[in-house]
Amino acid sequence: EIVLTQSPGTLSLSPGERATLSCRASQNISDPYLAWYQQKLGQPPRLLIYGASIRATGIPDRFSGSGSGTDFTLTISSLEPEDFAVYYCQQYGRTPQTFGQGSTVEF
Amino acid sequence: QVQLVESGGGLVKPGGSLRLSCATSGFTFSDSYMSWIRQAPGQGLEWVSYISDDSTTKYYADSVKGRFTISRDNAKNSVYLQMNSLRVDDTAVYYCATTSGILDNWGQGTLVTVSS
Numbered sequence: 001e002i003v004l005t006q007s008p009g010t011l012s013l014s015p016g017e018r019a020t021l022s023c024r025a026s027q028n029i030s031d032p033y034l035a036w037y038q039q040k041l042g043q044p045p046r047l048l049i050y051g052a053s054i055r056a057t058g059i060p061d062r063f064s065g066s067g068s069g070t071d072f073t074l075t076i077s078s079l080e081p082e083d084f085a086v087y088y089c090q091q092y093g094r095t096p097q098t099f100g101q102g103s104t105v106e107f
Numbered sequence: 108q109v110q111l112v113e114s115g116g117g118l119v120k121p122g123g124s125l126r127l128s129c130a131t132s133g134f135t136f137s138d139s140y141m142s143w144i145r146q147a148p149g150q151g152l153e154w155v156s157y158i159s160d161d162s163t164t165k166y167y168a169d170s171v172k173g174r175f176t177i178s179r180d181n182a183k184n185s186v187y188l189q190m191n192s193l194r195v196d197d198t199a200v201y202y203c204a205t206t207s208g209i210l211d212n213w214g215q216g217t218l219v220t221v222s223s
Contacts, residue, residue, distance in 0.1 A: 033208060035209045035210075037152075037210070043215075044202055044213035044214065044215055044216055045152065045202075045210070045213060046213070047209060047210060047211050050208075050209040056211065088151065088152055090152075090209075090210070092206075092208035092209055093208075095166050096154055096166070096168050096169070097154045097208070098154070099151055099152040099153070099154070100151070101151045102151045102152075
């Protein structure tokens with residue numbers, strides 16, 4: 001199975017700052033079938049980005065995704081108070097689909 | 108709007124069984140693949156299983172293969188997860204989600220606790 005490793009584990013930032021989260025895959029992810037989710041405490045995950053760089057419906061443009069092959073990045077250009085949460089990457093190109101362990105963006 | 112509501116969670120002893128249900132509305136269920144994903148307390152996400160729109164294709168994570176069975180009833184717009192031979196490490200919130208690879212709509216989850 002494809003193992004996804006996210007870094008950093010925790011990112012301590014303030015509102016208005018830029019957040020850069022990394023997701024590294026153990027094998028090449030084709031097409032690329034790579035997504036990002038946001039999860040707040042007590043809530044289900046919410047899809048942010050798919051196809052590595054396509055924002056899901058209703059996602060603000062301060063969220064952007066990039067990357068290919070084995071290295072992917074989620075960038076939040078200017079943190080809003082509601083963006084402090086846990087972020088997961090997911091590969092959905094091969095079964096089993098797998099998730100990274102998550103990165104926490106904290107204030 | 109799209110709604111997914113899980114039910115059927117609870118406390119069960121190791122070796123026991125539970126059947127989770129996910130009732131859906133707001134989209135064409137019979138055209139949609141569906142997945143179950145779980146999250147152990149304080150942990151990350153683990154994909155568990157998915158089922159194709161016509162039930163002909165089903166996949167399972169190795170950790171549940173042979174113990175869990177996914178099914179659906181397109182007439183009732185519902186998907187199910189039959190969980191047998193439950194273990195302590197199956198304790199988690201179980202989410203259902205629509206899937207086209209990506210998991211675009213999620214329910215609120217149902218908590219399964221396996222403990223003696």
